[in-house]
Amino acid sequence: MTSRTDVLISEVGPRDGLQSVAAVMPTAAKRAWIDALHAAGLREIEVGSFVPARLLPQMADVAEVVRHALGLPGWTVMALVPNTRGAEAALAAGVHKLTLPVSASQAHSLANVRKTREQMVDEVRAVVRLRDQSAPGVKVEAAISTAFGCTLQGAVAEDEVIRLAEQLTQAGADETGLSDTTGMANPAQVRRLFTRLRAAIGAHAGAAHLHNTRGLGLANCLAAYDVGVRTFDASLGGLGGCPYAPGASGNVVTEDLVFMFEAMGVRTGIDLARLMAARDALRAGLPGEAIYGMTPEAGLPKGFVPASALGR
Amino acid sequence: MTSRTDVLISEVGPRDGLQSVAAVMPTAAKRAWIDALHAAGLREIEVGSFVPARLLPQMADVAEVVRHALGLPGWTVMALVPNTRGAEAALAAGVHKLTLPVSASQAHSLANVRKTREQMVDEVRAVVRLRDQSAPGVKVEAAISTAFGCTLQGAVAEDEVIRLAEQLTQAGADETGLSDTTGMANPAQVRRLFTRLRAAIGAHAGAAHLHNTRGLGLANCLAAYDVGVRTFDASLGGLGGCPYAPGASGNVVTEDLVFMFEAMGVRTGIDLARLMAARDALRAGLPGEAIYGMTPEAGLPKGFVPASALGR
Numbered sequence: 367m368t369s370r371t372d373v374l375i376s377e378v379g380p381r382d383g384l385q386s387v388a389a390v391m392p393t394a395a396k397r398a399w400i401d402a403l404h405a406a407g408l409r410e411i412e413v414g415s416f417v418p419a420r421l422l423p424q425m426a427d428v429a430e431v432v433r434h435a436l437g438l439p440g441w442t443v444m445a446l447v448p449n450t451r452g453a454e455a456a457l458a459a460g461v462h463k464l465t466l467p468v469s470a471s472q473a474h475s476l477a478n479v480r481k482t483r484e485q486m487v488d489e490v491r492a493v494v495r496l497r498d499q500s501a502p503g504v505k506v507e508a509a510i511s512t513a514f515g516c517t518l519q520g521a522v523a524e525d526e527v528i529r530l531a532e533q534l535t536q537a538g539a540d541e542t543g544l545s546d547t548t549g550m551a552n553p554a555q556v557r558r559l560f561t562r563l564r565a566a567i568g569a570h571a572g573a574a575h576l577h578n579t580r581g582l583g584l585a586n587c588l589a590a591y592d593v594g595v596r597t598f599d600a601s602l603g604g605l606g607g608c609p610y611a612p613g614a615s616g617n618v619v620t621e622d623l624v625f626m627f628e629a630m631g632v633r634t635g636i637d638l639a640r641l642m643a644a645r646d647a648l649r650a651g652l653p654g655e656a657i658y659g660m661t662p663e664a665g666l667p668k669g670f671v672p673a674s675a676l677g678r
Numbered sequence: 679m680t681s682r683t684d685v686l687i688s689e690v691g692p693r694d695g696l697q698s699v700a701a702v703m704p705t706a707a708k709r710a711w712i713d714a715l716h717a718a719g720l721r722e723i724e725v726g727s728f729v730p731a732r733l734l735p736q737m738a739d740v741a742e743v744v745r746h747a748l749g750l751p752g753w754t755v756m757a758l759v760p761n762t763r764g765a766e767a768a769l770a771a772g773v774h775k776l777t778l779p780v781s782a783s784q785a786h787s788l789a790n791v792r793k794t795r796e797q798m799v800d801e802v803r804a805v806v807r808l809r810d811q812s813a814p815g816v817k818v819e820a821a822i823s824t825a826f827g828c829t830l831q832g833a834v835a836e837d838e839v840i841r842l843a844e845q846l847t848q849a850g851a852d853e854t855g856l857s858d859t860t861g862m863a864n865p866a867q868v869r870r871l872f873t874r875l876r877a878a879i880g881a882h883a884g885a886a887h888l889h890n891t892r893g894l895g896l897a898n899c900l901a902a903y904d905v906g907v908r909t910f911d912a913s914l915g916g917l918g919g920c921p922y923a924p925g926a927s928g929n930v931v932t933e934d935l936v937f938m939f940e941a942m943g944v945r946t947g948i949d950l951a952r953l954m955a956a957r958d959a960l961r962a963g964l965p966g967e968a969i970y971g972m973t974p975e976a977g978l979p980k981g982f983v984p985a986s987a988l989g990r
Contacts, residue, residue, distance in 0.1 A: 521981050553900050579972065581896055581937075585896040625892055625893075660894075661892040664891045667829075667832075667860070
């Protein structure tokens, strides 16, 4: 495997995936799954959410999981935090990067975090201040959810998404990405909105977090790649969705996304065979849960040589 | 609905779909399914193959099915023919368009039609001659299968695919398209090969026939659209594959493809609600068969307005 990569695949399964299933994965199983993901060559992972355990019992062990992930070398360990209280706990646990969800849809913001968009911008500002004081090396990411539409309010104005990204950048977010929380995005919209995002906030433009709800996940990733996006969220086995956005389901499948990029000659640095093997660890931790992925089912094509193996 | 369209969706379910399932759909059920597809606004359909019934019993009633489809106004009725004998029968039945599969992979050609590539070019030439004599208004399409790789021989040289397209055009094919029979294509390859195809044979460049075997179907369609392809094969419910290419499965799902284009502002002329309703006719004719489609499962997004409904 080459050490040079062209895109960064950010695995969100342990956070976005687990929060969407009813079962609670035992801590030991989470550790084994995270180990398998690391062994496959992933270099960024969102390992959990710092939220009250009564709201998401799946995340009760998040601090322990973070400590485990930090013991593995050469990757960025992220956690989702909805507010400064969560950020304090995440920084105490030692995460490398915080991500805060900020809804472009007012209806979704209230449902998801019980705060308005504007209150969430203030929250990001407060988290940045906290970070500056206690852990200046930690990155703060804002992820604009429902950026491409909302199951509660329908269409979301693109101007509002871009204005929100500008406000978040002014509030101190190092990166601001766009999330298709509800699986409503299409490739033309993805190209338009990420192009506008880069024009508005330049190098602060962050990851594409796209869902496969209507089968367009990879097409939307391709569209984002075409306009310069180089960080992509994905979830092993397509686990995940959003528990507070009715009908939202299906993160982009990491295995399929990595196969697409590697087949195109775009290096992810990820070993596909080991990535497929990580599915066993996921299955062992969540028996009975549906795991998706077309490439794992079909297998790799005869004679397939991934770009990352070419050692360019 | 507007009558202007930007792309042509060519439904291949009654041919490519049915040939891949063991069950034989009753003729009355085929008629009802074809009626439902026509009612949804499809304007091109491949209704069957003129092949010996002992090889594909699913197609024993093809002449009757062609006659039924010809009774519906305003669309192009196609049939697959592997040779002049099939072409004679198809022309006698009155089809508007013939399509001949020509494998870029020698191994697949022998397995699929028991002829070499070169023999198939001769077959196309003979079919064109027959057409010229007996039905000059009928179009002849050549579809280059395994154009993006072969499950039997592995990689297929792009130069050979393009040379084959030139030979087919010289042999008189009105259109030559490229088929990802085995689901091995990636978006970079799709862009490269369709760009070369157009450079080589200009306006004779035909349809993209892409599969979703590894989840890349829509991304590959987007890639083809990006480089100017405007005709796309797809199959309702994703029914289909190729019985002679081991591991090949999963035509692009018509419903998901139409949703992607309509969401992007690209007019297909197809009514998504009626297209979804056509799934009932398919299910009724093939009870117990798996039917795919992410958009039908998720439903249309809240507030969704298809491009074809805007009446531009």
